[in-house]
Amino acid sequence: MTNSIISNSIRFILLILFQVLLLNNINFLGYINPYLYVLFLILYPFNTPQSLFILVSFFLGLTIDTFEDSGGINAAACVIIAYIRPAILRFSFGVSYDYQTVKLSNTPFGTRLGYIMVIVFIHHLVLFSLEMFDFSHIFLILKKTFFSGIFTILLILISLTLFKPKKR
Amino acid sequence: MxxxxxxxxxxxxxxxxxxxxxxxxxxxxxxxxxxxxxxxSSANFITGGIYNWSNNIQTYFYLEDYNQRLLEENKELRKLLTNIEDTSAVINFEDSTSFNGIYLFRTAKVINNNYSKTDNYITLDRGRNSQISKEHGVITSQGIVGIVDQVSKNYSRVISILNSHSKINAQLKKTNHFGSLIWNGKDPNVVQLIDVPRLAPIKIGDTIVTGGKSLIFPQGIPIGSIEEFKLDQNESYYTIEIRLFNDMTNIGYVYVIENKDKVEIKELEGIDD
Incomplete structure (x- = not known):
């Protein structure tokens, strides 16, 4: 238990620093930035109380917002993801989630990819809608969501492969 | 219960x-x-500190570029200086303090710069301790950057001209027709000048400078050149696309401008209220 708290705290800090110091400066083709910190929401243990998860996600988003001067858009996106994650988990992994036996590294690649894609695209859609704050820019919002989302998913898959937990 | x-x-x-x-x-x-x-806001103690630390490392990689820009600026200033010496025989100031001008310039370093969002902010490494306060203008040697909007002890946050809430008074260099400078959020090198009256003689390539109507920037600081223009729907005002002289994606050192007479002018204008 304490082990999981420590590893999640370290992941929290490292992902924030990596996001604000490096990834926010990529600006590929002018507007495409990956939001790798979503990885925290994806990997956060599945069997902990949800209220704690919502609270932690809020602070994750708020810290990113403080660095980016973006008000509360990341916080809002993270809180929404934290709130609907059980539904997404049930949707992606089906019955095995209900018995609390899912481990992300043990799931087949297809369902894992589906789970990541749903979370990333919902997160990005909320994020960019709030950033524009104007539904007349719906096309721009969708475009940003799509391209940044692909970039984020790629980075998440790469980091999941790099930091694979050791098989016992 | x-x-x-x-x-x-x-x-x-x-x-x-x-x-x-x-x-x-x-x-x-x-x-x-x-x-x-x-x-x-990123002008607080922790975030400002982290940005400052990472910027200290990055600065080394751009030293050559900054040196080049300083050389360019020195060249321009020298050119101006020789012109002044030429005319000094004609204009003689009896009291040297009257020529000091109402603007104070301070230098600062950009430690964080955004340009990919619709509302972009820049963080500077100087704050209240260096006498920087709200509504000071920020420029580089090539053009304008934005306006200070948040100040902490050692850092300050600037609303970049690449921000949908930024609205700066600007005018044509040749004539005095003026309008408001805004940004539509698309290209970080192109901003828009709106509300320029249709009478204004506009040509592609003309220079746009800051207007004298705001208390923040001195008149005549270069902004960019006209790239494209069209009349708006009711055909009475121009909307002009301006390509910035300044590369907003690559700002190193900036000047922060304080208007010493601002309080006095505001008091005078506010007498009726």
Missing amino acids: QQIFNFLIRNKNNILFLLLLGLSLFLTIQSNSFHKSKYI
Whole structure:
């Protein structure tokens, strides 16, 4: 238990620093930035109380917002993801989630990819809608969501492969 | 009473979710209204410190570029200086203090710069301790950058001209027709000048400079050149696309401008209120 708290705290800090110091400066083709910190929401243990998860996600988003001067858009996106994650988990992994036996590294690649894609695209859609704050820019919002989302998913898959937990 | 508690405990996830979502939406809306986002800004102690630390490392890689820009600027200033010496015989100031001007310039370093969002901010490494305060203008040797909107002890935050809430008075260099400078959020090298009257003689390639109507920037600081223009729907005002002289994606050192007479002018204009 304490082990999981420590590893999640370290992941929290490292992902924030990596996001604000490096990834926010990529600006590929002018507007495409990956939001790798979503990885925290994806990997956060599945069997902990949800209220704690919502609270932690809020602070994750708020810290990113403080660095980016973006008000509360990341916080809002993270809180929404934290709130609907059980539904997404049930949707992606089906019955095995209900018995609390899912481990992300043990799931087949297809369902894992589906789970990541749903979370990333919902997160990005909320994020960019709030950033524009104007539904007349719906096309721009969708475009940003799509391209940044692909970039984020790629980075998440790469980091999941790099930091694979050791098989016992 | 028991039932209320039971209700709260049963729905604690939903309540917590709605509460935090409401809070973050509140912060978002607050940051969308100009000059209001006080607490969540990158000009605070921790975020400013981290940006400053990472910038100290990055600066070394750009030293050559900065040197080049300083050389260019020195060249321009020398050119101006020789012109002044030529005319000094004609204009003689009896009292040297009267020529000091009403603007104070201070230098600062950019430690964080955004340009990919619709509302972009820049963080500087100088703050209240260096006499920088709200509504000071920020320029580089090539053009304008933005206006200071948040100040902490050692850092300050600048609303970049690449921000949908930024609105700066600007005019044509040749004539005095003026308009407002805005940004549509698309290209970080192109801004828009709106509300220029149709009478104004506009040609592609003309220079746009800051206007004298604002108390923030001195008149005549270069902004960019006209790339494209068209009349708006009711055909009475021009909307002009301006290519910036300044590369907003690569700003190193900036000058912060203080207008010493601002308080006096504001008092005078506010007499009726």
